[in-house]
Amino acid sequence: MTAESEERLGNFFGRNIPDVNVIRSCVHCGFCLPSCPTYRLTKRERSSPRGRIWLMNQVSIGNLELLDPIFEEEMSLCLNCRACEAVCPSGVKYGEILEASRAQIEEHRETPVAEKAARGLAFNVLFSDMKRFRVASHALKLYQRSGVQSAVRKTKLLNVIGLGESEQMLPELSDRFTVPHGETIAALGEKRGHVALFTGCIMSTAYAGVHESTIRVLTRNGFDVTLTADQGCCGALHVHAGEPDGGRKLARANIEAFEKAGFDAIIVNAAGCGAALKEYGHLLKDDPSYADRATAFSSTVRDVVEFLGDAGLSATPGPLNWTVTYQEPCHLAHAQRVTKQPRALITAIPELTLIEMPESSLCCGSAGIYNLIQPDMSSALLTRKLDNALSTGAEAIVSANPGCMLQLAAGLRARGDRRPVIHLIELLDRAYAAAESAAEPESAAAD
Amino acid sequence: MAQPAVVAQLEAALGRDSVLSNPSELTVYEYDGSDEALAGSHRPDVVVLPQTAQQVQQVVKIARAMGMPVTARGGGTGLAGGAIAVQGGILVALTKMDRILEINTRDRYALVEPGLINLDLSQTTSRDGYFFAPDPSSQRACTIGGNVANNSGGPHCLKYGVTVNHILGLEVVLPDGELLWVGGPSPDVPGVDLTGILVGSEGTLGIVTKAMVRLTRSPEATDVLLAAFPSIEAASSAVSAIIAAGVLPTALEMMDALTITAVESAYHAGYPRDAAAVLLIEIDGLLEVVAENTRLISVICEQQEATEVRVASTQEERDLLWLGRKAALGAMGRLAPNYYLQDTVVPRTKLPVTLQRVEEISKDYKLPVANVFHAGDGNLHPLILFDRHKPGDIERVLHAGTEMIHWCIEVGGAVSGEHGIGLEKKDFLPLVFTTEDLAAMAGLKLSFDPLQLFNPEKVFPSGFSCGEVSALRQQALAARLGIDFV
Numbered sequence: 067m068t069a070e071s072e073e074r075l076g077n078f079f080g081r082n083i084p085d086v087n088v089i090r091s092c093v094h095c096g097f098c099l100p101s102c103p104t105y106r107l108t109k110r111e112r113s114s115p116r117g118r119i120w121l122m123n124q125v126s127i128g129n130l131e132l133l134d135p136i137f138e139e140e141m142s143l144c145l146n147c148r149a150c151e152a153v154c155p156s157g158v159k160y161g162e163i164l165e166a167s168r169a170q171i172e173e174h175r176e177t178p179v180a181e182k183a184a185r186g187l188a189f190n191v192l193f194s195d196m197k198r199f200r201v202a203s204h205a206l207k208l209y210q211r212s213g214v215q216s217a218v219r220k221t222k223l224l225n226v227i228g229l230g231e232s233e234q235m236l237p238e239l240s241d242r243f244t245v246p247h248g249e250t251i252a253a254l255g256e257k258r259g260h261v262a263l264f265t266g267c268i269m270s271t272a273y274a275g276v277h278e279s280t281i282r283v284l285t286r287n288g289f290d291v292t293l294t295a296d297q298g299c300c301g302a303l304h305v306h307a308g309e310p311d312g313g314r315k316l317a318r319a320n321i322e323a324f325e326k327a328g329f330d331a332i333i334v335n336a337a338g339c340g341a342a343l344k345e346y347g348h349l350l351k352d353d354p355s356y357a358d359r360a361t362a363f364s365s366t367v368r369d370v371v372e373f374l375g376d377a378g379l380s381a382t383p384g385p386l387n388w389t390v391t392y393q394e395p396c397h398l399a400h401a402q403r404v405t406k407q408p409r410a411l412i413t414a415i416p417e418l419t420l421i422e423m424p425e426s427s428l429c430c431g432s433a434g435i436y437n438l439i440q441p442d443m444s445s446a447l448l449t450r451k452l453d454n455a456l457s458t459g460a461e462a463i464v465s466a467n468p469g470c471m472l473q474l475a476a477g478l479r480a481r482g483d484r485r486p487v488i489h490l491i492e493l494l495d496r497a498y499a500a501a502e503s504a505a506e507p508e509s510a511a512a513d
Numbered sequence: 514m515a516q517p518a519v520v521a522q523l524e525a526a527l528g529r530d531s532v533l534s535n536p537s538e539l540t541v542y543e544y545d546g547s548d549e550a551l552a553g554s555h556r557p558d559v560v561v562l563p564q565t566a567q568q569v570q571q572v573v574k575i576a577r578a579m580g581m582p583v584t585a586r587g588g589g590t591g592l593a594g595g596a597i598a599v600q601g602g603i604l605v606a607l608t609k610m611d612r613i614l615e616i617n618t619r620d621r622y623a624l625v626e627p628g629l630i631n632l633d634l635s636q637t638t639s640r641d642g643y644f645f646a647p648d649p650s651s652q653r654a655c656t657i658g659g660n661v662a663n664n665s666g667g668p669h670c671l672k673y674g675v676t677v678n679h680i681l682g683l684e685v686v687l688p689d690g691e692l693l694w695v696g697g698p699s700p701d702v703p704g705v706d707l708t709g710i711l712v713g714s715e716g717t718l719g720i721v722t723k724a725m726v727r728l729t730r731s732p733e734a735t736d737v738l739l740a741a742f743p744s745i746e747a748a749s750s751a752v753s754a755i756i757a758a759g760v761l762p763t764a765l766e767m768m769d770a771l772t773i774t775a776v777e778s779a780y781h782a783g784y785p786r787d788a789a790a791v792l793l794i795e796i797d798g799l800l801e802v803v804a805e806n807t808r809l810i811s812v813i814c815e816q817q818e819a820t821e822v823r824v825a826s827t828q829e830e831r832d833l834l835w836l837g838r839k840a841a842l843g844a845m846g847r848l849a850p851n852y853y854l855q856d857t858v859v860p861r862t863k864l865p866v867t868l869q870r871v872e873e874i875s876k877d878y879k880l881p882v883a884n885v886f887h888a889g890d891g892n893l894h895p896l897i898l899f900d901r902h903k904p905g906d907i908e909r910v911l912h913a914g915t916e917m918i919h920w921c922i923e924v925g926g927a928v929s930g931e932h933g934i935g936l937e938k939k940d941f942l943p944l945v946f947t948t949e950d951l952a953a954m955a956g957l958k959l960s961f962d963p964l965q966l967f968n969p970e971k972v973f974p975s976g977f978s979c980g981e982v983s984a985l986r987q988q989a990l991a992a993r994l995g996i997d998f999v
Contacts, residue, residue, distance in 0.1 A: 090850060095546045095843045096590040096654045100630055109562065109608035109628070110533070111589065117541040124540055136537035153653075155779055155843020 076128035082169035082310055085162065089126055092119045092158045098150035103429040103447055104143055112140055115150035115160055122167055133175055141167050143440055145433040145447075146306050147396035148341075152403060161401065162348065168308030189312045193299040199267050200243055244270040244277040246293035251281050258288035258380065259330040261373070264320075266339050267299040268468045276468075279495035280335045280370055286381045286498055287374065291333075296323040300334075302342035305349065306434050317346045318356055321363045331368045335491055337398035337467035338434060343367040344402065369398060371466055371490055375407020383494060384501025385417035390493070391460035392420060393451065393474065394427040395467035408466060408490055415497045421458040425450070432473035448477045456483070466490045515558035515603075519579055523561055523603075526571040531609070533560040542604050545597060546590040546651065547937060548853055555597050557584065557604035564609050566684060566692055566722035573720070574690035576603050582969050583688075585716040587628060587656030591663065592854060593935030595715050599970040605720060607658050614723070618643055620698050621728045622681055627658025627721045634726070643728040646673035649931070650839040658721045664713030666931030668764035668838065669795070671889035675931065677712040679727040685711060685719035688962040698725060710957070715933055716968040718961040732797035735763075736807045737831040740814040741788035741821040745769060745872075745884075748790035749865040751817035752888045755794070756861065758813060760806050764795040765889030771848065772841055772885040772896075779844035782837030783830075785821060792888065793838050841885045842896070848883070849898035853910045855917050856938075859926035861891040870920050871895050878913040880906075892930035893921070918944070934972045942974050 075083045098115040099105050105114035112121065118140050124130035130137055144164055151160050177185070192199050244265050261284065265277060284291050297320055301313030320343070324332055334340040342349075347361035368376075392412060398404045405427075412420050431437060431447030451474070455463050462485055463478075465471050474487045515534055523532045533539060542560050544552030558581070563569045576583045582602030589596055598604045610626035613634065617623070618641050625634060631652040635644040648667035649655055659665070661683065666675045673679075682696030696708040711718055742748040748767055755762065768776070768791050773784045784791055792814070796806045811822045825831040845852045859867045868884065871893070875882040886894040897913055899906040918928055918941055928934070928941045942951065955973060959965075 091846050093546075093843060093846055093852075094544050094552060094589075095651070096588055097651065097840070097843055099588065099654050100633075109606075109611070110538075111541040111606070112538045114541075116589075120541050120544065121537075130537060130540070134537050136535060155840035156846030157779060157844075158846075 076126040077130065077132045078125055078167075078170050079132075080170070080173055082166050082173065084122060084126070084166035084170070085159075086126055088159050088163050089119060089123050091156050092116065092123075093156055094120065095155065097153055097155060101149040101153045103145055103147060103149070103431070104443060106428070107443065107446055107450075112136065113143060115144075115154075118144060119158065119160070119163070122163055125167075132170060138171055138175070141171055143443060145396070145429045145431070145436055147429040147433060148400040149396060149427060149429065152400040161345075165305055165308070165310065168306070169310050170308075172308035185307075185309070189304050189307070189309050193267055193301075193303060194312065194316065196267065196270070196298045199299070200245070200271060244274045244293070246270075246295055246297060248293065248295035250290055250292040251285055253288045253290045254285050255381070256288055257290065258377065260290040260292070261331045261333045262292045262294045262324055262327065262329040264300070264332055264334040264339060264343065264367075265293060265297060266334070266336055269336050269339070273468050273471070273489070276335055276489045276492060279489065279492045280333070283374070283491055283494050283498065284333065284370070287377070288380050289330075292327070292329065294323050294327065298323075300339040300342045301349075302338050303434050305342060310349065313342075314349055314353070317349055317360065318353075321346065321356065321359050325359055325363060329366065331373055332363070332366050333368055333370050333373055335370045335466070335489065336469075337369060337395035337402065338469055340367060340369040341397035341401035369402060369404055369466070371398070371408050371411060372402065372404045374494075375404075375410050379411070379414055381498065382501065383415045383497035384499070384504050386415050386493075386497050386500055387417045388462065389419045389421060389458075389460050390462045390464045391423045391455050391458040392426060392490075393423070393430060393455060393463055393465045393470060395465060395470050396427070396429050396433070398466055399427045411490060411494060412464060415493070418497070421460055423454045423458050423460075425454050428454075430470050430473050432467075432469040434469060437473060444473075448473055452477050452481065461485060462493075463487045464490050464493055515581075516579075519575065519581065519603075520559055522575050523559060523572065526575065527561055527563055527568050531562045531564065531568075533562070534558075542586070542589075542598070542606070544589070545586070545592075545594060547592050547594045547597075547935070548851070552597075555599050556601065557598035558601045560604045560606055562606050562609045566686065569605065569607075569686045569720055569722050570690050570692055572603060572605060573686050573688065576966060577688070577690060577964065580964070580966070582966050583720070584968050585658070585662070585720045587659035587662070588630065588651070588654045590651040590655040591659060591935060592856070592932040593663075593929070593937040595663065595933050595935035595968070595971060596659075597936060599936060602966075607656065607720075610722065611656075613637060616641070616728075617698075618728065621730075622698055622725050623728055624723060624725050625657055626723060627656060627661070629657050631655050631657060631660060638728055639731060642731045644731055645726055646670070646679055646729045647676045650842065652839070657724050657726065661712050661721050661724055662715045663931070663933035665933075666887070666892070668766050668793075668835075668887060670931070671765055671887065672761055672763040672797075673729060677709060679729075680708055680712050680724060681727055682725035683708055683711055683721050684723035685721050687719050688964065688967050692722070693719070696725065713933075715935060715972050717958055717972055718967065720967075732763075732799075732803075734800040734803040735795065735797040735831070736803050737825040737834055738792075738794040738796070738807060738810060738814075739784065739821075739823045739825065739834055740792045740794065740811075740819045741785045742790045742792070742814075742817070742819055743788070744818075745790045745868050746865050747818040748792055749868060749888070751792060751814050751819065752864065753861060754813045754817055755810055756889070758809060760796075760809060762794050762806075762810070762889060763797045764793070765887070766793040766838055767791070767884065767886055767888040768793070768838065768841065769884040771881060771883035771898075775844040775847050775883065776837040776841050778847050779840065780833070780837050782833050784834075784837060788820065793834060838885070842894075845883060845896055845898065849881070849900060851899050851901045852883075853897040853899065853914055854932075855893065855895050855897075855914055856929045856932040857893050857895075857918055857921035857926055858930040859891045859893065859921050859924050861889075863924040863926070864888065864891055864893075867893065867921065867924060867926075871917060874913050874916050874920075878909045880909060880913055882913075887930070890930070891926070936971055939970075939972055939974050942972075 111117040301316035304313035350356040350360040430451040431444035437444040584598040586596040607628040611628040615624040883896040
């Protein structure tokens with residue numbers, strides 16, 4: 067059964083039907099339940115991965131309506147954090163069938179006009195073109211002051227770029243956008259390879275500083291870094307929200323932008339984007355002119371943490387007398403199974419202490435646009451995450467994904483806690499800065 | 514669907530959020546961890562998620578007044594259908610009662626609620642150097658209440674014993690809605706051992722609302738050995754030789770080639786893919802003793818033709834070896850869409866001949882069988898692999914399974930080691946028990962639950978509750994299963 071065919075599987079019909087063999091590969095052993103954030107909070111079977119697969123199964127055999135309110139609610143309540151996939155002995159590809167189920171629901175449900183407009187604005191206008199995205203990010207400040215803000219707030223979807231929710235965040239945006247023009251920043255010292263940097267949407271506006279850190283750390287470790295022109299948003303938000311066609315369009319454009327140059331790796335510093343880029347092969351499997359190219363593209367994608375952890379640091383970081391804790395992004399730990407490298411890199415910094423928090427890999431509730439769609443569950447998970455993180459007494463929370471960082475920072479601000487949330491690569495960058503200032507004691511110390 | 518009046522009463526007692534009656538949300542309580550054939554055919558009328566023992570009492574009293582069956586459920590990981598609401602009625606999901614109420618390391622017990630996940634308890638007490646010994650392979654998802662119900666075992670039960678050896682006391686709601694405490698923190702409570710009766714009764718006699726469990730001191734040292742063998746016979750001989758040498762490993766597990774293939778493709782745990790069988794052996798205790806026993810066991814394995822003996826040197830390596838073993842069942846999904854699991858026990862000395870017989874049966878029925886089991890205590894877990902969408906497969910699987918059970922009983926074994934009887938194995942009980950045995954069990958059941966509302970149609974053979982156990986029944990069963998009844 068191909069996802070593109072106009073077929074019927076019980077009450078699934080039309081395009082993007084979940085693969086029945088994946089649904090059936092669940093033997094309902096229940097091993098996934100404790101790994102699931104929504105199950106841990108509700109203790110309800112329907113809010114567990116096993117329960118959701120069973121509901122998909124019921125739709126697939128015609129026992130449950132596709133638009134049954136419980137089914138719709140559960141497909142939406144799932145964070146798609148994929149912690150269940152990482153522990154599943156049968157290897158059920160849960161993310162695939164969840165995304166297909168969401169696409170099915172989106173295709174067949176009656177979408178309210180306002181929501182349709184908001185989704186159209188976000189998915190077809192903003193994220194589909196980086197120029198527009200940057201203009202919109204700049205313009206957001208204007209929106210806020212002109213009274214359009216309340217309309218935007220109602221749709222909530224603009225918040226996904228990380229700007230709508232909190233005024234304090236906006237000033238940081240101004241001059242710090244990363245705009246890739248195809249330029250290459252040369253390696254320092256002995257050259258070890260040549261990589262491309264995937265700049266993405268939110269990272270290049272709200273977290274352009276992380277890109278700057280990434281470039282500094284990679285070049286310092288002997289890698290030429292190219293900011294490939296004509297690249298765009300990865301499409302993860304589209305795919306997760308049941309808009310796979312929008313995601314496919316972006317995927318094709320990215321493949322075309324990167325495929326010719328033959329880089330050693332395509333480096334990404336947002337875990338959510340990295341997971342999506344690594345799954346282009348699946349996303350475009352039914353597109354004959356792109357399927358093989360997508361697989362080839364995906365095979366070269368590496369999270370910057372994974373890449374540096376595997377390659378090893380050739381430059382020694384300087385000391386940071388700091389206590390930090392590490393919050394694992396779901397799409398790094400579960401979707402990409404990268405768990406050792408982040409810890410190895412953090413502990414490579416002299417004088418720094420890493421204190422592990424309880425439930426480090428339990429979702430923080432950010433999950434793309436989840437915090438906007440399911441605010442109650444998201445906020446309950448954020449509370450749990452911050453309690454866990456702060457119980458370590460760490461002076462900073464280190465993570466590796468913009469969604470998590472926005473969520474944690476917002477949560478800390480709401481508590482009146484001034485501790486920083488920083489990207490792992492920024493931490494390394496600071497350590498290198500410390501090494502430099504130690505080498506040149508007369509220059510001003512960095513941070 | 515439950516009558517609105519029942520739902521209203523339950524909602525008044527527990528709150529609206531804790532009562533589920535929408536058919537779309539009841540459907541996810543139609544299964545547990547047992548085989549596909551049992552899942553999806555029985556739906557509870559209403560599901561409740563109580564948070565206190567008093568709420569459980571209220572639920573039971575409402576059920577009793579309405580004559581509705583009551584089925585308790587924990588993590589839903591059971592392999593014999595024990596948590597399936599065969600007659601509908603009220604399903605009591607104890608998942609919200611998951612607190613650790615007290616940890617007392619001086620008296621070495623913990624007081625916990627039934628919905629607590631097994632591994633969560635050991636992880637919490639490990640900080641103080643203690644653990645809860647029963648470790649079913651599902652320990653990261655199964656609950657203490659479920660362990661009590663099934664008298665669950667696990668790899669480490671070879672040395673530490675099964676759940677009943679680790680339960681000091683229980684608070685239970687009886688079928689009449691009364692709350693009863695049995696046992697307590699001091700060992701050897703005089704009188705009838707009611708705790709012993711309740712453990713393993715699979716929710717047919719009462720619903721556990723608190724468990725006082727024994728905590729075991731974490732060993733000073735632990736070694737895990739992996740020994741690879743060129744044949745199953747060689748591995749079986751090594752098992753007997755180890756036990757005969759007077760060494761008691763904490764765990765002594767065997768996996769055959771098919772299981773190794775499944776586990777390696779799922780986890781890359783590092784098992785040698787060319788071995789016919791591997792033994793996973795854990796030794797714990799005092800540092801010096803562990804070192805000596807590890808050396809002794811290595812020598813024994815080599816004498817029994819082991820092609821490789823490896824000692825896991827780091828915690829990470831140990832965890833990976835154990836992960837492969839503990840998730841082996843789930844990993845079978847990599848080999849075939851379905852599996853049918855037996856849980857028979859045979860005397861240890863009968864292992865080699867029994868494994869030969871299993872292989873013959875596998876050939877006779879042209880069904881692959883993977884073996885992964887607790888070799889140390891002779892508890893087999895042959896997994897018959899099949900595809901339920903292939904015509905004729907299910908029938909052949911049932912016949913093959915029945916032949917295996919029959920063989921095991923013939924050589925002096927039992928129908929189930931640790932997974933419980935539940936729905937799935939109840940009709941095999943007459944093969945091991947006499948009419949008088951079964952009548953005694955029925956008498957016990959009726960004295961606790963005269964209305965037979967607690968987990969009906971479980972454990973006891975079909976038609977048994979009416980007192981109709983007879984030779985006729987046994988013959989009918991034998992005829993249905995295609996066995997020549999002796």
